[in-house]
Amino acid sequence: MRPLRPDLAIIASHVPDRASVLDIGCGDGGLMAALRETKSADARGLELDAADVATAMAKGLSVVQGDADTDLADYPDSAFDYAILSQTLQTTRAPDAILGELxxxxxxxxxxxxxxxxxxxxxxxxxxxxxPVTGALPLSWYATENIHHVTIDDFRALLREQGIAVEQAWFLSGNRQRGAGAANLLAEQAVFLLGR
Structure with missing residues (x-):
């Protein structure tokens, strides 16, 4: 198994053993496979890209092709212990509604x-x-799927507006974790664990 991206490694290390997980925008299923192997998790996935769905299914993973913007409504309330949305929020049409669905x-x-x-x-x-083109934003403006340009401070403000609790947060510069101080300026990406 290839190493996980830094944000996925943080998520994988904090999912408890035997948890049920829905990975939305799961790509080729790398995180799901790691959770299945290391945590005995019941991991399911939702992915828009048909080629990634086929790759994940070839690994024996339970993945369906679907769109987070429209298909999350089909899942029942409290169907999983954890929902995961990694590097996908900024590609959705309605990030505020997606958080509610998660x-x-x-x-x-x-x-x-x-x-x-x-x-x-x-x-x-x-x-x-x-x-820019950076490690966390590797594609030129015309090739990216990003349609919302979120910052850490914008995300925190949205969470406050929606009354969503932050249980934990991690900030990354490249492959290294950094402290929360000045994260909006100094962190290339963020990982939040949210709760009801």
Whole structure:
């Protein structure tokens, strides 16, 4: 098994043994496979890309093709222990509604996203006048699926507006964790564990 992305490694290390998990935007199922192997988790996935669905299913994973914006409503309340939305929030049409769906489907949700207020993003815009390409934002503006440019502070404000509790948060610069101090400026991506 190949190593997990840093945000996925944080999520995997905090999912308890034998938890039921819905990984929304699961890609090729790397996190699901790791959770199944290391935590004996009952991991299910929802993925938009047909090729990724086929790859995940070839690994013996339970994945269905679907769109988070429209298909989460089909899942019953409290169907899972955890919902996971990694590097997908910024690609959804209605991130605020998606958060509500995550916490309807499960009492806890992991959400990770690239921080568009990261200092290199700011510097690229300020000094180069162009949309950045970074480790967390590896595609040019015309090739990215990102339609909402969320920052850590924007995300925290949305959580306050919706009355969603933050149980834990982790901040990453490259592959390394950093403290919460000045995370909106210094962290390239964030991982939040949310609760009802």
């Amino acid at each position: 916490l309807r489907i499960a009492p806890r949700a992991f959400v990770s996203f690239p921080n568009f207020a990261y200092w290199r993003v700011r510097a690229s815009l300020l000094f180069g006048g162009r949309m």
